[in-house]
Amino acid sequence: MSGGERSSSQPGFGQSPFAALSSAGLPAAPEGRSGESADQPVIASTVARKNRGRVDIIRQTAHRGGKTVTVVTGFVGIGLPEKERLARSMQKACGTGGTVKEGRIEIQGDKRAEVTRILAEAGFRPVLAGG
Numbered sequence: 001m002s003g004g005e006r007s008s009s010q011p012g013f014g015q016s017p018f019a020a021l022s023s024a025g026l027p028a029a030p031e032g033r034s035g036e037s038a039d040q041p042v043i044a045s046t047v048a049r050k051n052r053g054r055v056d057i058i059r060q061t062a063h064r065g066g067k068t069v070t071v072v073t074g075f076v077g078i079g080l081p082e083k084e085r086l087a088r089s090m091q092k093a094c095g096t097g098g099t100v101k102e103g104r105i106e107i108q109g110d111k112r113a114e115v116t117r118i119l120a121e122a123g124f125r126p127v128l129a130g131g
Helices: 080-094 112-121
Strands: 053-061 070-073 097-099 104-108 127-128
Touching: 053 112, 070 112, 070 127, 080 104, 080 112, 112 127
Parallel strands: 053 127
Antiparallel strands: 053 070, 070 104, 097 104
16 A cells, blocks of 8 residues: 555544444433433533522521621532522522622521522522521
């Protein structure tokens, strides 16, 4: 063979070396992924996880000059950026201010119903604790 020739047994540039393989005997694809190809990544962040753990929603007025604050505590396994995103969505939905302090989300006012809804949509199991 000279330098530019190929034998007929080697695949060409545009041909897939896997074209001749058969999927006979392999298990079926999971239901949610049957239409996806192997080169498309699965994005886990778009799919809300069903149970991300219990979080406590507490109404506090102590040491706040008589002002009521809704405090969300008990987050497990999420970082500060996600807590800040949750806090921003709660602030928008409630129309109030808030912050993330010491691993807790604090929303101004008694907004337990709205906060419960947002956390449930995010996959958490909110529990109203305290008074």
